[in-house]
Amino acid sequence: MPPRAPAAPTERELTDLEFGILSALVASHTGIALGSDKRALLQARLGRRLRALGLSTFMEYYRILKDQGADGPELVRFVNAVTTNKTEFFREAHHFDHLREHVAPALEAAAAEGAERVVRVWSAGCSSGEEPYSIAITLADALPSAEGWDVRILASDIDTDVLERARVGTYTLEEVAAVPRTALHRYFLRGVGDNDGLARVRPELRRRVAFRRINLLDDAWPIRTAFDVVFCRNVLIYFDRPTQTRVLERLLRFVKDDGLLVLGHAEGVHALVSGLRHAGNTMYRKESDPCRPPS
Numbered sequence: 462m463p464p465r466a467p468a469a470p471t472e473r474e475l476t477d478l479e480f481g482i483l484s485a486l487v488a489s490h491t492g493i494a495l496g497s498d499k500r501a502l503l504q505a506r507l508g509r510r511l512r513a514l515g516l517s518t519f520m521e522y523y524r525i526l527k528d529q530g531a532d533g534p535e536l537v538r539f540v541n542a543v544t545t546n547k548t549e550f551f552r553e554a555h556h557f558d559h560l561r562e563h564v565a566p567a568l569e570a571a572a573a574e575g576a577e578r579v580v581r582v583w584s585a586g587c588s589s590g591e592e593p594y595s596i597a598i599t600l601a602d603a604l605p606s607a608e609g610w611d612v613r614i615l616a617s618d619i620d621t622d623v624l625e626r627a628r629v630g631t632y633t634l635e636e637v638a639a640v641p642r643t644a645l646h647r648y649f650l651r652g653v654g655d656n657d658g659l660a661r662v663r664p665e666l667r668r669r670v671a672f673r674r675i676n677l678l679d680d681a682w683p684i685r686t687a688f689d690v691v692f693c694r695n696v697l698i699y700f701d702r703p704t705q706t707r708v709l710e711r712l713l714r715f716v717k718d719d720g721l722l723v724l725g726h727a728e729g730v731h732a733l734v735s736g737l738r739h740a741g742n743t744m745y746r747k748e749s750d751p752c753r754p755p756s
């Protein structure tokens with residue numbers, strides 16, 4: 462009988478030790494807590510980096526990360542590889558209904574009393590842009606610039622790959638399927654020729670959204686604005702409890718008094734922080750608070 466051919470090399474397994482040190486590195490840089498049930502996920506995502514770099518063990522990869530340090534290019538790729546970026550246009554539609562039916566009329570009423578027609582919104586953990594563009598579309602319809610409204614949105618994420626996609630603002634027709642037809646017409650350009658099957662957010666709307674890399678785990682955020690509304694949806698669920706509390710307390714400092722905090726469907730704040738009153742499904746109003754954003 463001829464000798465058996467050697468088995469094809471299989472994907473390198475993440476050992477217990479490697480999982481321990483790499484998941485600790487993920488937690489210390491992003492706040493993302495990876496339980497042991499996420500081992501296969503981490504192996505698959507970092508396995509791609511190993512192949513790209515021609516490495517054969519996760520320990521070699523860890524050494525590269527350590528040698529390059531916190532500002533190294535591989536750490537950025539490492540972080541990009543471990544984030545989960547699932548998002549969609551008008552996800553959790555009730556939040557956009559609330560913007561249109563409650564937030565915008567309240568701002569109009571305040572403007573009628575002499576308040577400035579200025580609105581500032583932050584989408585923290587914006588992924589590839591579907592969330593901030595859904596906010597921009599909703600507010601452009603409800604508070605038109607033709608009526609003097611100045612609406613700007615800060616959209617931030619830790620992941621540079623999704624931020625790049627978001628800045629370009631090009632999506633497949635399948636991805637924009639949840640955008641109402643009239644808004645699609647008004648706020649998107651339909652691709653032709655090589656771009657057939659794509660839709661790009663119109664420059665007028667893109668200009669209202671500023672995309673920046675901000676790590677919510679960092680001690681200082683480079684923000685000097687107080688926001689009328691802060692969206693931080695489906696981000697905190699990846700953090701452990703103490704990190705959720707710390708990030709929430711800091712987020713709240715950037716919400717104006719009586720401003721709105723919007724969280725994701727699996728996220729609630731009542732047990733975590735005080736100074737909020739319930740304003741609808743996973744939406745909270747900030748009660749008057751002496752905390753102010755740093756000036």
Ligand SMILES: C[S@@+](CC[C@H](N)C(=O)[O-])C[C@H]1O[C@@H](n2cnc3c(N)ncnc32)[C@H](O)[C@@H]1O
Pocket residue numbers: 490491492493544545546547548549552585586587588589592617618619620623675676677678693694695696699725
């Ligand atoms: C599941 S997506 C949610 C996107 C959007 N908010 C939504 O609900 O559709 C979570 C996003 O949070 C980002 N993220 C995770 N950790 C972060 C951190 N420490 N700082 C900033 N963004 C982070 C991820 O990169 C990812 O794009």
